[in-house]
Amino acid sequence: MSFNFSFYFALFTVVGLIAVVLIGVGAHLQFLFGVVIPYLAVLIFFVGLLYRVVKWARSPVPFRIPTTCGQQKSLPWIKYNKLESPFTNFWAAVRVALEVLCFRSLFRNTKVVLTKGGPKLSYFSDKWLWLGAIVFHYSFLVVLLRHLRFFTQPVPSFVQLLEKVDGFFEIGVPGLFVSGVVLFVAVTYLLLRRITIPQLRYISLPADYFPLFTIMAIAFTGILMRYFFKVDIVAVKKLTLSLVTFHPEVPEGIGGLFYVHIFLVSVLFAYFPFSKLMHMAGVFLSPTRNLPNNSRAARHINPWNPVVKVHTYEEYEDEFREKMKAAGIPVEKE
Amino acid sequence: MYDGGKILTGLILGVVLLTFPFWYNLGRAAKMPEPELTAKAKQAKYCVEPKSYMKAYHMDLLNKWRDEVVRGGSRIYVGFKAKEYDMSLQNTCLKCHENKKKFCDECHNFADVKPYCWECHLEPKEAKGEK
Numbered sequence: 001m002s003f004n005f006s007f008y009f010a011l012f013t014v015v016g017l018i019a020v021v022l023i024g025v026g027a028h029l030q031f032l033f034g035v036v037i038p039y040l041a042v043l044i045f046f047v048g049l050l051y052r053v054v055k056w057a058r059s060p061v062p063f064r065i066p067t068t069c070g071q072q073k074s075l076p077w078i079k080y081n082k083l084e085s086p087f088t089n090f091w092a093a094v095r096v097a098l099e100v101l102c103f104r105s106l107f108r109n110t111k112v113v114l115t116k117g118g119p120k121l122s123y124f125s126d127k128w129l130w131l132g133a134i135v136f137h138y139s140f141l142v143v144l145l146r147h148l149r150f151f152t153q154p155v156p157s158f159v160q161l162l163e164k165v166d167g168f169f170e171i172g173v174p175g176l177f178v179s180g181v182v183l184f185v186a187v188t189y190l191l192l193r194r195i196t197i198p199q200l201r202y203i204s205l206p207a208d209y210f211p212l213f214t215i216m217a218i219a220f221t222g223i224l225m226r227y228f229f230k231v232d233i234v235a236v237k238k239l240t241l242s243l244v245t246f247h248p249e250v251p252e253g254i255g256g257l258f259y260v261h262i263f264l265v266s267v268l269f270a271y272f273p274f275s276k277l278m279h280m281a282g283v284f285l286s287p288t289r290n291l292p293n294n295s296r297a298a299r300h301i302n303p304w305n306p307v308v309k310v311h312t313y314e315e316y317e318d319e320f321r322e323k324m325k326a327a328g329i330p331v332e333k334e
Numbered sequence: 335m336y337d338g339g340k341i342l343t344g345l346i347l348g349v350v351l352l353t354f355p356f357w358y359n360l361g362r363a364a365k366m367p368e369p370e371l372t373a374k375a376k377q378a379k380y381c382v383e384p385k386s387y388m389k390a391y392h393m394d395l396l397n398k399w400r401d402e403v404v405r406g407g408s409r410i411y412v413g414f415k416a417k418e419y420d421m422s423l424q425n426t427c428l429k430c431h432e433n434k435k436k437f438c439d440e441c442h443n444f445a446d447v448k449p450y451c452w453e454c455h456l457e458p459k460e461a462k463g464e465k
């Protein structure tokens with residue numbers, strides 16, 4: 001697919017979705033966009049998530065295929081690397097946890113450069129993707145956790161603590177939350193990276209641009225809503241609380257911007273199980289990461305192997321002993 | 335399923351975490367905020383600006399007032415129905431809404447916002463000592 005198709009297809013899909021919700025709110029479909037669609041989206045999210053994980057769990061992983069970058073456990077006097085070549089389930093779990101929390105394998109990202117004046121290939125460390133990704137994911141997490149203030153009553157203390165830390169600078173009224181702005185900047189960086197690096201641009205599909213545009217639009221409408229075109233937050237919280245307590249009601253007078261925000265969030269949630277966003281669950285099920293590297297110590301049998309009928313030499317001898325003796329062939333057991 | 339035990343444990347853990355808002359609120363009837371108007375406010379009948387605007391934008395208005403007073407040096411604001419107000423947090427807003435606890439805080443506790451204004455500005459007497 002060409003760049004133009006991928007990029008504009010995703011862009012106009014998001015623009016189209018925004019148009020749909022604006023028209024819908026104009027036509028008083030608040031209940032549809034505020035209640036029905038969010039419920040559907042959450043349902044699709046959970047059913048889809050479970051379905052895909054269970055499907056993954058049903059495929060056998062017959063061989064040990066962990067990727068390692070350290071000495072594996074072998075002879076007792078050779079020092080081995082517990083973390084980079086985990087031998088036990090425990091260390092494999094530690095490695096997965098660090099992968100999830102620190103993106104360690106992304107930290108090893110390199111870029112290939114053909115140096116001028118001769119066909120010389122060089123590799124350089126390239127940490128920008130790691131930095132962009134980790135900033136993006138953590139700011140997303142903080143924003144999401146802070147949003148719990150709309151979904152809980154009383155608001156748990158860890159959310160309040162997060163708000164305090166996030167609003168540390170006390171800029172403006174209402175106070176600036178750093179994480180929201182950082183999220184927007186990080187997702188913009190990830191998009192620009194895709195557009196400007198030729199190789200990356202070449203392999204990018206609508207499915208790569210669509211989540212980026214959607215998240216960008218969610219963050220953007222959120223920021224607009226908090227700092228510029230305000231909505232009645234008390235009414236918003238009445239709505240969100242009514243959703244999580246299963247007594248849905250739509251209060252009057254919430255601005256259209258809120259419906260754009262929540263509709264795009266619903267789209268993102270519903271889209272989640274069908275897309276690469278499933279890496280949220282997939283990272284835990286990556287055989288190259290979650291298997292201990294112990295194939296020298298334990299035998300791993302491919303579960304789909306047909307049962308092979310074996311006939312050992314001992315059995316063979318038992319069967320033919322008399323005939324062998326008669327023919328003068330030496331036997332092991334008399 | 336292969337490694338079913340581990341994967342199922344992970345799945346259940348994940349789903350329990352992700353559904354936090356659904357089970358956290360179980361059995362807790364959330365009290366909806368009901369900001370009370372003082373007799374004085376009732377007498378005035380309307381706020382500085384129309385009610386729908388005040389609901390969403392009162393912090394913005396306060397911010398504007400602050401800038402006008404501290405930076406611009408003017409203190410008169412012409413509001414709803416061309417009524418003039420002294421731009422002051424303590425002497426205007428909280429003269430009408432003297433019941434800060436039953437008015438401002440009622441909503442703010444619900445929405446989990448804690449304006450830090452009161453580190454410097456004085457709260458009305460009723461709110462003092464009860465914190």
Ligand code: HEM
Pocket residue numbers: 140143144146147150177179180181183218219220221222223224225226227233236240258261262265268
């Ligand atoms: C993918 C999930 C979401 C993302 C990335 C997101 C992002 C944001 C951002 C960046 C803001 C700006 C203010 C801030 O930094 O807190 C914001 C505000 C807001 N979001 Fe979201 N949001 C998400 C989900 C939701 C959901 C599910 C709801 C409610 C149904 C919601 C309702 C709101 C509201 C009402 C505001 C205005 C906040 C205020 O004025 O304090 N958001 N959102």
